[in-house]
Amino acid sequence: MLFNAARTAGKILSLTVLLVSTSLAQAQSQILSVTAYPAVDEIIKAAMPQWKKTHPNVEIKLVSRAFEDHHTAMTTALSTSSNLPDVMALEFAYVGRFGAGGGLEDLSQSPYRIKDTQMRFVPFAFRQATLSTGAVVAAPTDIGPGTLLYRTDLLKKAGVSEAELTQSWDSFVASGVKIKATTGAYLMAHARDIKDILIRSNVKPGDGLYFDAAGKVVVDSSRFVRAFELARRVRQQQLDGKISGWSTAWSQGFKNGNIATQMSGAWLAGQMASWIAPTTKGLWRASQLPEKAWGAWGGTFYAIPKAAKNKALAWEFIQFMTLNRDAQLSAFKVQDAFPALLEAHTDPFYDQPIEFLGGQKARLLWREAALKINAIDVNKLDPIADEIVNTELDKVLDQGKDIPKALADAKALLERRARR
Structure with missing residues (x-):
């Protein structure tokens, strides 16, 4: 009887430990929602394993739509402040319109301070995301020379x-x-x-x-x-x-x-x-x-909606995709996404015949x-x-x-x- 009581107590203790562990894991895990369009979605998918190495408890929920459908959905989401992702990919033609609408974070302000890294980007690309007010509403990731x-x-x-x-x-x-x-x-x-x-x-x-x-x-x-x-x-x-x-x-x-x-x-x-x-x-x-x-023709940018739920994590993701030389070169080699990051302009890949x-x-x-x-x-x-x-x-x-x-x-x- 004493044995059975001890065994029952052990089971309760094990169950308690399991529940506590599960609760802690759930508390530590996060979901980062990202919306994109082809072939930006493939670039993000390819970067996920490397991202997971430094963010093992962050799951990226990627929603991909056709080019026009994506930007239409983002227009609706910004105007209604609903169904917004933490990070949205934008083609250059939409950056000014969305930014002037007031629905995007100004990345020049704290805690982002993107202007501290301005010199690392191709000059014209950084300028494309800068409004007349000086606000920087998106970070460039690729360009179209x-x-x-x-x-x-x-x-x-x-x-x-x-x-x-x-x-x-x-x-x-x-x-x-x-x-x-x-x-x-x-x-x-x-x-x-x-x-x-x-x-x-x-x-x-x-x-x-x-x-x-x-x-x-x-x-x-x-x-x-x-x-x-x-x-x-x-x-x-x-x-x-x-x-x-x-x-x-x-x-x-x-x-x-x-x-x-x-x-x-x-x-x-x-x-x-x-x-x-x-x-x-x-x-x-x-x-x-x-x-x-x-x-230039086109170019891709990442922006953070003001109503996003995980802004700090969103900014970490954007920095990883835009300021990481390896990620930028990988996107160039696999999807022909010409890097907006100047550091990615020095690589033997440029000398390779096409x-x-x-x-x-x-x-x-x-x-x-x-x-x-x-x-x-x-x-x-x-x-x-x-x-x-x-x-x-x-x-x-x-x-x-x-x-x-x-x-x-x-x-x-x-x-x-x-x-x-």
Whole structure:
């Protein structure tokens, strides 16, 4: 009987220890919620094992949605202050809009103090997340240095050299005439592409794409006039296929050799190789943009909503993803996410030839571009301005609308939106 009592007491003690241990483990474990989109979600998944080494009791709950669905969901979450993650990934085009809405933490303030590490980031990328108030609403993790991808077989058949193609925008268009005449291929998918890079060229420090440092609308400036004129010239000479990016016709044009060039971020070369046009391996090369027009396409940032539950842990995660050289290089090697961290710009990987580009060491070109791109200020109305300008460009290209009139109308409409 004494034995049974001792055994019962032992069981109770063991159960108590188990319950206490379980309770402590639960108390110590935490869940960090992160939302992202392809291929940022894959980058985060790949980084989880390394993160777990220093945060063994933190479970990352990753929610991934398609690109547009993700940003729509985050727009709704911020406006309602519900269903918000601890960390949200944002594409550059959404940073200014979300930041100006007041729903994101200012990372320049304590306890974050991101400006203490500002010099470790590519200058233009850090500036992209900085509002006119000085608030820094997100941390850059990858960037899209602008590049020109071109088909060597089409250029060779047309007797056009890379130097001729890229010397100036005028020579770029003239090369397109030769290419079309001898190969039947379009110079570019859509005339809008040339507008997109030209409005990003020669932006004054402190200015944005559509607004100057004082908030004045500048869509009727010489930048936009030249961009519209060149786009119109491309269309008038039938050098573009009127093909929208990311459409089936767009990817098919690359596969079939119907499109000779594409201006985009450096990341496009990796996507061309992996799924857009892998059968064209070896036919493409990369160069700097014509006329050394340093520009950027896209880029990924991490932000913390003001209503997030685990802000301290969220900031640790963001620092791990953006200030960890190994994590940055891993994302670059696996997903072609060009590092925003300068420390990750010195690695033998940059000197390696890229098979899809015929063995070209194109990462060296992209690294050079990354350091020469001007910082462009962001504005919450940038997405709306982009829609307005594109609508007016379509009227110029498709309806023959006068360029000064089109830009004046765009300016007037944008000024009305800014006054609301």
